[in-house]
Amino acid sequence: MNTLGEIAEILKTKKSAAIFTHMRPDGDTVGSGMALCRALTMLGKRCEVLNEGELPDRFGYLPCMKEVRTSPSFVPEIFICVDTSNPSRLGLLESSYAVGIRKRIPTVNIDHHVANTRYAQYNFVRERASNCENIAELVRLLGVTPDKTLADCLMLGMVTDSGNFSHGDVNGDTFREAAYAADFGGDAAQAAYHAMKKQSKGRAALYAETVSKLRYLLGDRLAVAFVPLSALEKYGVPAHATEGIVDFGLSVDTVEVSVCLLEVKRGQYKVSFRSKGEVNVNEVAGVFGGGGHVLAAGCTLFGDLEEAVDRLRYAVEQRLS
Numbered sequence: 487m488n489t490l491g492e493i494a495e496i497l498k499t500k501k502s503a504a505i506f507t508h509m510r511p512d513g514d515t516v517g518s519g520m521a522l523c524r525a526l527t528m529l530g531k532r533c534e535v536l537n538e539g540e541l542p543d544r545f546g547y548l549p550c551m552k553e554v555r556t557s558p559s560f561v562p563e564i565f566i567c568v569d570t571s572n573p574s575r576l577g578l579l580e581s582s583y584a585v586g587i588r589k590r591i592p593t594v595n596i597d598h599h600v601a602n603t604r605y606a607q608y609n610f611v612r613e614r615a616s617n618c619e620n621i622a623e624l625v626r627l628l629g630v631t632p633d634k635t636l637a638d639c640l641m642l643g644m645v646t647d648s649g650n651f652s653h654g655d656v657n658g659d660t661f662r663e664a665a666y667a668a669d670f671g672g673d674a675a676q677a678a679y680h681a682m683k684k685q686s687k688g689r690a691a692l693y694a695e696t697v698s699k700l701r702y703l704l705g706d707r708l709a710v711a712f713v714p715l716s717a718l719e720k721y722g723v724p725a726h727a728t729e730g731i732v733d734f735g736l737s738v739d740t741v742e743v744s745v746c747l748l749e750v751k752r753g754q755y756k757v758s759f760r761s762k763g764e765v766n767v768n769e770v771a772g773v774f775g776g777g778g779h780v781l782a783a784g785c786t787l788f789g790d791l792e793e794a795v796d797r798l799r800y801a802v803e804q805r806l807s
């Protein structure tokens with residue numbers, strides 16, 4: 487492992503960088519990427535942020551997000567992955583990353599996921615409510631004074647990954663870094679509305695239908711939500727509109743673990759987990775080849791829905807006291 491100070495010194499010696507963000511991008515990965523890109527650009531370096539696909543509209547309130555590209559436009563002196571626990575999380579960009587390694591482009595990994603595999607040449611992994619807290623510290627170590635755009639990018643990641651400062655892993659550092667971003671113009675209220683709360687009528691209807699069909703297992707300690715492909719079609723919403731549904735189950739007082747299964751194609755489900763703390767859902771997701779954090783994780787399951795629910799129920803049951 488390296489220190490952020492060492493990584494700052496390495497970045498200062500490079501004239502250009504490509505910043506990789508993870509698939510199904512969230513506010514923390516794009517916030518980390520754009521904030522760091524802006525800092526490096528202010529230092530006179532050529533820099534771009536990459537993501538495998540188009541960004542969700544909810545990040546569009548920050549005009550700089552339009553600059554995120556789906557493929558590299560130049561060969562940089564260094565690769566930086568942010569908020570990405572392993573290279574397969576880069577999705578379609580994993581091959582670009584692998585080509586760079588073959589060309590001996592040095593790699594940096596800056597992340598906050600407990601399951602991070604330390605896959606780069608230079609690694610900084612520190613568990614925090616958001617990776618943007620790590621990036622805020624790096625920005626200071628780079629000697630950059632944030633402008634409003636940079637501060638808004640940091641705030642986006644901190645607000646979204648901390649559940650609007652409500653998750654169990656929020657600590658003093660979260661608030662200190664949020665205060666730092668706010669001091670330079672980062673708008674927390676705007677981030678919370680545009681990136682978290684705002685929804686279309688279709689999404690509101692999908693949400694209402696899904697939570698009305700919530701199932702309770704293991705003596706009401708496990709909540710299971712299911713979103714079939716047909717529901718996305720019925721309400722005309724994209725798959726990422728299901729984000730947040732898993733949090734509803736956890737709000738029920740008896741529930742320790744909440745799960746949401748999103749049917750991505752016939753017989754294949756993207757599974758999201760949330761825990762109140764008794765169960766380490768990073769471990770539960772790990773049983774099925776996934777991972778994430780102690781309180782929030784994900785994996786993919788295949789096969790019949792009822793069998794998938796049974797496997798999840800068993801894995802959670804083993805970890806409930």
Ligand SMILES: [Mn+2]
Nearest residue numbers: 514569617647
């Ligand atoms: Mn994150």
